[in-house]
Amino acid sequence: MRGALLIILLVAGSVAGLLWGQVALAPGALWQGLVTGEGPAALMIGTIRGPRVGTALGAGAVLGLSGALFQTLFRNPLAAPDILGFTSGAGLAVVVSIAFGLVAPMPLVAAAGGILAALLVTGIAWRRGHRTPPLSIILVGLGMGFFTSALSNFLMTLLPQAEAAEAQRWVTGSLAARDWGHVAQVWLPGAALLLAALGQARLLETLELGDDLAAGLGLRVEAVRRGLAATGVLLAATGVAVAGPVPFVALMSGPLGARITGATSVAGRLLAAAGAGALVLMLADLVARSALPGIQLPVGVMTGILGAPYLLWRLSREMDRGKL
């Protein structure tokens, strides 16, 4: 059972995430802190590293799950919400709310932005009487990413210095200063959406046979596709709401999860992608906050450095297969 390997990696990674940082804890101190709830270790875990690791695990899981959902839906390993511009749409919505001082819960704002971006991308790529090719959606999505980042750069010039710096950190993707509220904010909707995704796994499996065959088996293809896309966008927005639009986690997690677990069924691959996303984001954050003495990099910097070469590698693979 190779799924166990992923679970072991997650547990080991989480322990490492709690132990290490700018100040390393001894394993004994961690144990004592967890058991007795007293001492400096308990304080550090209870107020700083615990919520941070919890948020990273949750946000990574929903992003990874969202990535795998879209990759399966479009039958293309490049079709992840971060490539398609959905996460940057969600990010832009949050920058707008910071810039104009809107008082609304961040998950709702991010979800609205993500859904709007998804509708725009599919709407722009759509043409009457033609089936929209996935590559067309990818191209339009890349354009949406460019445009949303231009808009958030524009909004940032309107903001005073301190708020602009805050917004800048936010659009890079950061897990600094998370609290248990953030953990709840990502885990509760995340769990509900995970169940929704798993509930639709059977439909997705039928859809993988091809649209015509699926329709022949009595599947209402367009309705199913819309339901899956909505679930995927909400998952991505849930992650963005607590961690910002961290790049490439959604893109990498699906293939990575499948590689680690060897899962073949759709439900198995979705679960594996969630686990891999949690692992990637948590480890990237661990490296980002502890690699340099005295400086904590935002996690988005680290996933960018990891993810961009992965994207290039994936690109050349797809080219070799003649699929791009």
Next chain:
Amino acid sequence: MRMLWVAVVLVLCALGSLTIGARALAPSVYLDALLAFDPSDPAHVTLVAVRLPRLMAGIIAGAALGVAGTVMQALTRNPLADPGILGVNAGAAFALLLGTSLLGRSDEAMVALLSFPGAALASIAVFALGGGLRGDVGPVRLTLAGAALNALLLSLVSAVALVRQETLDVFRFWVAGSLTQATTRPLGAMAAVAALGGIIALVIAPRIEALSLGGALSRGLGTHPRRVQAGALLVVTLTTGAAVAVAGPIAFLGLMVPPLARLVSGHNLRAEMVVSAMAGAALLTFADTLGRLLMAPSEIRAGIMTALIGGPVFLWIARRIRPGAAT
């Protein structure tokens, strides 16, 4: 002669750039400053020391990016090619930032030279990674390769900027170029380099056109694909490098200008290059002036203005090409 109209538009944009600004100048000042420059008159100083360099920077960077975009689009047969989208701007800007942080701000001219190796590395990398060496550059793979390069360099810049605690300044420069610092840039030298790039572009234009006919046919015409590609990448390096050294990274200008130019020039690459240079200069000057007007007395950076206009243009072009459906 429709080309003349483009020149007229450029002159109008240039006049607009000189006349519009925080300090209102009387019409007589322009002629006076030209004929009898008086260094003690603040109006003269504003015109000659502030607005004129800014206009020059706009013309140099705009023309250079227009040519760069035209060459990239012709070489890759891809209407979405642009120095900003494909990460060449980012390569040059990254080299500049690295230079400033290693050498300091003392030697602006030396640092400006670094933008050329940066642009060269980035353009070779994106061309190779996008499949250019296999002679088969699809719009999706080229754009994705550019996006990956941009993301990688952005992450590295963020890391360096945060380590050196000069984050916000660096980011402002990085996300969008502007013409505000024109006076401190080596305008003359960069104009010369950009002009050299333009001349090479005019010389190799027929070869690039022959290359776009496809492998066997272009070889029959005596074209060496590798040499033409190398020449084109040299042009992209010289023009983009000069533009970034003058104005920082200005995105989407090279995307928008060539299709506009083709309306005037038709499908003749040499004519398209000339029109693109003029149209690019006009568009960047116009964007800069507009950015000053909209938010007076503050201003919107020229690179942000071009990105705001260019984003929808990208979406419009992306919608019209159907990758996967065609090949």
